[in-house]
Amino acid sequence: DAGVIQSPRHEVTEMGQEVTLRCKPISGHNSLFWYRQTMMRGLELLIYFNNNVPIDDSGMPEDRFSAKMPNASFSTLKIQPSEPRDSAVYFCASRYRDRRGEAFFGQGTRLTVV
Amino acid sequence: DAKTTQPNSMESNEEEPVHLPCNHSTISGTDYIHWYRQLPSQGPEYVIHGLTSNVNNRMASLAIAEDRKSSTLILHRATLRDAAVYYCILDSWGKLQFGAGTQVVVTP
Numbered sequence: 001d002a003g004v005i006q007s008p009r010h011e012v013t014e015m016g017q018e019v020t021l022r023c024k025p026i027s028g029h030n031s032l033f034w035y036r037q038t039m040m041r042g043l044e045l046l047i048y049f050n051n052n053v054p055i056d057d058s059g060m061p062e063d064r065f066s067a068k069m070p071n072a073s074f075s076t077l078k079i080q081p082s083e084p085r086d087s088a089v090y091f092c093a094s095r096y097r098d099r100r101g102e103a104f105f106g107q108g109t110r111l112t113v114v
Numbered sequence: 115d116a117k118t119t120q121p122n123s124m125e126s127n128e129e130e131p132v133h134l135p136c137n138h139s140t141i142s143g144t145d146y147i148h149w150y151r152q153l154p155s156q157g158p159e160y161v162i163h164g165l166t167s168n169v170n171n172r173m174a175s176l177a178i179a180e181d182r183k184s185s186t187l188i189l190h191r192a193t194l195r196d197a198a199v200y201y202c203i204l205d206s207w208g209k210l211q212f213g214a215g216t217q218v219v220v221t222p
Contacts, residue, residue, distance in 0.1 A: 031208060043158070043201070043212035056209055091157050093210075100146050100205055105157035 001026050004106035006092050012112045018080040021109045024073055025094030033093040033103065034067055034077050043091070049075065050097050082113045118202045123217040132189040134216055136202030139183045146205035147178060149187045151198040152215070158201065161187065192220045 005024040013019050025032050033048040047057040052069045060067070064083070069075040079086055089110050095103040119137040126132040138147065149161040162169055162176045164185075169176040175188040189196055201215040 033210060035212070042214055043152075045209070045211050048209060050208060093158075097208055100208065101163060102160040103150075103210055105159070108157050 004092055004094050004104050006090075006106035006109050008109060009107065010110045010112075012114065013082055015083055015113055016081045017113075018078065019082045019086075019111060019113075021077040021090050021092075021111070023075045023077070023092030023094075023106060025075070025092070026104055027073065029094035029096055029104075030072065031095050031097040031103075032069060032075050034075070035091040035093065036088045037091065037108075038088045046077070079111075082111075084113045087112050118204060118213050120200075120202050120213065120216045122214070123219065125219045125221065126189075126192045128194060128220055128222050129191050132192045132196070132218060132220075134187040134189075134200050134202075134218070135184065136186070137184045138202070138204055141182050141204055142206065144207070147176065147182075147185050148203040148205050148210065149174070149176065150201045150203065150212075151196075152201070153195075153198045158212075161200070163205070189218075192218075194220050194222065196220055 007022045030051050034046040035043050037043045046059045047067045049069045067077045089108045091105050091108045093103045093105045146163055146165050148163040150158040151161050152158045162171055162174050164176045164178055177186045197220045199215040199217050201212050203210055
């Protein structure tokens with residue numbers, strides 16, 4: 001397996017634009033996590049899904065952020081409208097829910113909002 | 115959410131063991147203890163996890179206190195490639211929430 005695949009790797013956008021980050025989890029994994037990492041706040045859990053259903057979205061900063069998982073092999077994190085303070089590295093991770101074991105992380109998407 | 119407490123940083127000499135402590139006094143009976151590390155400019159990487167018993171794998175060992183309120187990650191022989199931020203996390207009902215971690219510096 002190619003691992004967790006995130007796209008794009010880098011994104012530069014202007015303030016006010018819509019941004020969509022994408023994640024393809026490892027085949028067979030049924031838990032998916034979205035994180036945001038900044039120097040100031042570290043690694044923050046934004047939302048996680050089990051079997052494509054959002055379980056906990058308490059980390060989503062505000063209504064401008066939304067996440068979907070339409071099927072087991074694809075998830076999106078959307079920011080609309082984007083703001084400079086959204087600049088960060090966004091990571092996606094997946095694992096087998098029932099095993100409570102290793103989570104595999106993608107390489108991340110570095111988002112810059114100017 | 116159950117929280118973990120780790121030292122901000124630790125320094126070790128190359129080829130010496132490193133013991134990274136973690137306190138998790140509010141752990142519940144069903145929480146798993148996970149350790150991840152993050153090398154510069156990379157995503158977090160799994161190291162080891164356990165529930166009650168000590169665990170060993172090719173990367174490290176995990177020693178869990180009998181009351182489960184603390185644990186220690188042991189890197190048996192530190193190499194320069196082990197320089198990273200190490201995170202101790204409680205897997206609480208499937209939720210993996212990272213803290214600030216410990217920056218490990220390995221000196222030749």
